[in-house]
Amino acid sequence: MDARLEAVRDTVLARNxxxxxxxxAVSEVFESLGPVHDRHPEFLEAAILERLCEPERQIIFxxxxxDDSGRVxxxxxxxxxxxxxxGPYKGGLRFHPSVYLGIVKFLGFEQIFxxxxxxxxxxxxxxxxDFDPRGRSDAEVMRFCQSFMTELYRHIGEYTDVPAGxxxxxxxxxxxxxxxxxxxxNRYESGVLTxxxxxxxxxxxxxEATGFGTVIFTEEMLKTRGSSFDGQRVVVSGSGNVAINxxxxxxxLGASVVACSDSSGYVVDEAGIDVxxxxxxxxxERGRLKDYALRRxxxxxxxxxxxxxxxATVALPCATQNELDGGAAARxxxxxxxxxxxxxxxxxTREAVAVFQEAGVLxxxxxxxxxxGVATSALEMQQNASRDSWSFDHTEQRxxxxxxxxHHRCASTADEYGDPGNYVLGANIGGFVKxxxxxxxxxxx
Ligand code: NDP
Numbered sequence: 001m002d003a004r005l006e007a008v009r010d011t012v013l014a015r016n017x018x019x020x021x022x023x024x025a026v027s028e029v030f031e032s033l034g035p036v037h038d039r040h041p042e043f044l045e046a047a048i049l050e051r052l053c054e055p056e057r058q059i060i061f062x063x064x065x066x067d068d069s070g071r072v073x074x075x076x077x078x079x080x081x082x083x084x085x086x087g088p089y090k091g092g093l094r095f096h097p098s099v100y101l102g103i104v105k106f107l108g109f110e111q112i113f114x115x116x117x118x119x120x121x122x123x124x125x126x127x128x129x130d131f132d133p134r135g136r137s138d139a140e141v142m143r144f145c146q147s148f149m150t151e152l153y154r155h156i157g158e159y160t161d162v163p164a165g166x167x168x169x170x171x172x173x174x175x176x177x178x179x180x181x182x183x184x185x186n187r188y189e190s191g192v193l194t195x196x197x198x199x200x201x202x203x204x205x206x207x208e209a210t211g212f213g214t215v216i217f218t219e220e221m222l223k224t225r226g227s228s229f230d231g232q233r234v235v236v237s238g239s240g241n242v243a244i245n246x247x248x249x250x251x252x253l254g255a256s257v258v259a260c261s262d263s264s265g266y267v268v269d270e271a272g273i274d275v276x277x278x279x280x281x282x283x284x285e286r287g288r289l290k291d292y293a294l295r296r297x298x299x300x301x302x303x304x305x306x307x308x309x310x311x312a313t314v315a316l317p318c319a320t321q322n323e324l325d326g327g328a329a330a331r332x333x334x335x336x337x338x339x340x341x342x343x344x345x346x347x348x349t350r351e352a353v354a355v356f357q358e359a360g361v362l363x364x365x366x367x368x369x370x371x372x373g374v375a376t377s378a379l380e381m382q383q384n385a386s387r388d389s390w391s392f393d394h395t396e397q398r399x400x401x402x403x404x405x406x407h408h409r410c411a412s413t414a415d416e417y418g419d420p421g422n423y424v425l426g427a428n429i430g431g432f433v434k435x436x437x438x439x440x441x442x443x444x445x
Contacts, residue, residue: 004044005049024322036436068139079163083123086116093165093166114367114374118402170365191333194380195375205396209375213373235310306328314341329356
């Protein structure tokens with residue numbers, strides 16, 4: 001790493017002790033930015049990096065609620081409003097027991113660059129709670145969401161900060177959160193949250209957008225090698241919103257998706273995952289992947305090991321951070337891997353990324369490859385602002401154009417900085433320069 005940047009990075013790490021995921025995300029970006037600072041010394045003089053790593057505002061709050069047996073439960077809520085140089089803070093809410101400030105900050109930091117790459121006028125933020133919705137009744141989830149919003153509402157707004165979903169936050173949770181916001185403020189402010197239901201301000205394609213977008217980005221990468229999804233053997237991790245829609249899109253493009261996972265195990269279905277059955281089990285019944293295996297013949301369910309033990313030509317990690325390590329990456333490469341498209345945020349460890357890059361595998365980092373979700377959230381905000389709703393085909397075409405544009409921006413930036421095919425460098429520099437220019441123009445704030 002460039003010595004000037006290393007000094008800044010060390011200060012950032014020391015000022016944010018114990019936040020390993022945030023350290024990882026910051027270090028990965030800094031490793032790409034040396035050449036930018038050679039060309040733009042003004043960014044160093046204006047301390048753009050120091051400012052970028054310090055969130056504009058961090059909110060941590062108590063979320064009290066009662067469970068179905070009448071017991072009081074206390075969770076912790078977070079919203080990190082990281083950077084508003086390009087627009088209102090924008091980024092999802094994650095409800096998962098692993099959530100703490102370091103996770104929210106890594107996600108918020110990545111979101112700044114991702115949102116810049118979309119070309120849409122949105123800043124970066126992220127939030128969530130250590131609440132675990134799994135195994136909770138609808139009534140418990142509603143009471144939790146209402147309590148969470150009773151504090152969060154004062155910090156968000158259509159022109160301020162616009163949350164959406166992430167792990168553990170889907171249409172049900174966004175509905176309860178929106179209802180409570182409307183009740184407290186007495187405003188039908190559709191643009192305050194995205195991922196809403198289609199009949200009350202949501203956008204068609206938003207539920208599919210992250211998974212679809214990841215596959216569209218990966219298809220663009222494959223095209224640079226004269227290839228496509230048609231005929232590929234694909235393994236996907238996760239079986240949530242992003243994973244299911246990535247599977248559907250990859251299969252629509254002619255791939256065979258043979259495995260997917262949840263946090264308890266993975267299924268191998270050599271006939272190709274049945275997306276209809278998967279949606280029924282996971283989205284309608286809120287069941288486990290094991291139930292999918294029980295209901296379909298010829299499917300094996302594996303509780304030990306990793307979904308990355310299954311060989312593939314294309315890997316789409318769509319579960320969570322640091323789920324694909326150096327050993328798994330080396331195994332995939334040995335077995336003939338061509339491309340990786342990250343549907344999740346930072347699912348590959350730094351060692352895994354190095355293995356992929358050294359082997360010449362096409363590697364699309366999450367901040368570029370999974371940007372279709374937030375981009376379609378911005379399209380939802382456009383529809384809300386104009387009190388309009390667009391057709392599925394029109395919205396999907398907009399998503400496709402945006403993903404092709406992000407691929408082009410990453411590829412051409414990598415070319416410009418002398419490292420063709422390095423999408424990590426292209427995404428980091430492409431996103432950074434746009435935000436840094438805006439921060440310079442807006443003065444020292
Ligand atoms: P969901 O909650 O819908 O699904 C998450 C999936 O990942 C589940 O199958 C879950 O399994 C699995 N998972 C979660 N944590 C772990 C873990 N520690 N180990 C193994 N598996 C795990 O979330 P999404 O699909 O929305 O999000 C998935 C990823 O995509 C996240 O990294 C998220 O930040 C990213 N992303 C999501 C966007 C969106 O629009 N939703 C936008 C951009 C990025 P289980 O059910 O067993 O917990």
